[in-house]
Amino acid sequence: MSVIVGPFRLSPEFFTPTRLKYQCAVLGCDGDCCSGGVTATLYEVARIKAHADELQAYLVEPYDFDTWDIAHPSDIGTPVLYEEKPTQQCWFQRANRLCALHSLALDQAMPVPAIKPFFCLFFPLTLIDLDINVTEIAVDGKAYETCLVPSDTETYLFKEFEQELRRVIGDANYDELLRRYPD
Ligand code: SF4
Numbered sequence: 001m002s003v004i005v006g007p008f009r010l011s012p013e014f015f016t017p018t019r020l021k022y023q024c025a026v027l028g029c030d031g032d033c034c035s036g037g038v039t040a041t042l043y044e045v046a047r048i049k050a051h052a053d054e055l056q057a058y059l060v061e062p063y064d065f066d067t068w069d070i071a072h073p074s075d076i077g078t079p080v081l082y083e084e085k086p087t088q089q090c091w092f093q094r095a096n097r098l099c100a101l102h103s104l105a106l107d108q109a110m111p112v113p114a115i116k117p118f119f120c121l122f123f124p125l126t127l128i129d130l131d132i133n134v135t136e137i138a139v140d141g142k143a144y145e146t147c148l149v150p151s152d153t154e155t156y157l158f159k160e161f162e163q164e165l166r167r168v169i170g171d172a173n174y175d176e177l178l179r180r181y182p183d
Helices: 042-049 052-058 100-107 118-122 141-146 162-169 171-180
Strands: 003-005 008-010 018-022 125-131 134-139 148-155
Touching: 003 171, 008 162, 042 052, 052 100, 118 125, 125 162, 134 141, 134 162, 141 148, 162 171
Parallel strands: 008 134
Antiparallel strands: 003 008, 018 148, 125 134
């Protein structure tokens, strides 16, 4: 069952004892999570396309933004480069494995959320719709393949993702979780 704290609903996976640890918090992100690109909305596409020309200099290969398929708004993703190959990556991932959208925002002193898709900002967390107007915060499936690795120590994922959860649900709600689930 979901765990409710304040106005937030959290997936039970956060509170199930696990022997996984969040390696990126210690070793840094290697960018593997960007291999498949990410879901995007029409609004996010429009915000990115507004910077199409400036973005080209950051890309591994030039991208023709006019080919971005947005015919089905519920099924839009960032473009994928080297699709179906071992080197497959989001087209917006730079040669140095960083995100071109994030880099452009920093270089132009623009807020990163003004151009980076929401689900990239939210990762390794994600949102699951349980019903109309019922949304649960969960761990993105991709995080199990990239960010989380086996550990000898038993813990909870809500502790491994403390920083990310505090950013989303706030310190007061996170501290309430610590009271409910002490060591
Ligand atoms: S937009 Fe940036 S952060 Fe998101 S998947 Fe692509 S490269 Fe990664």
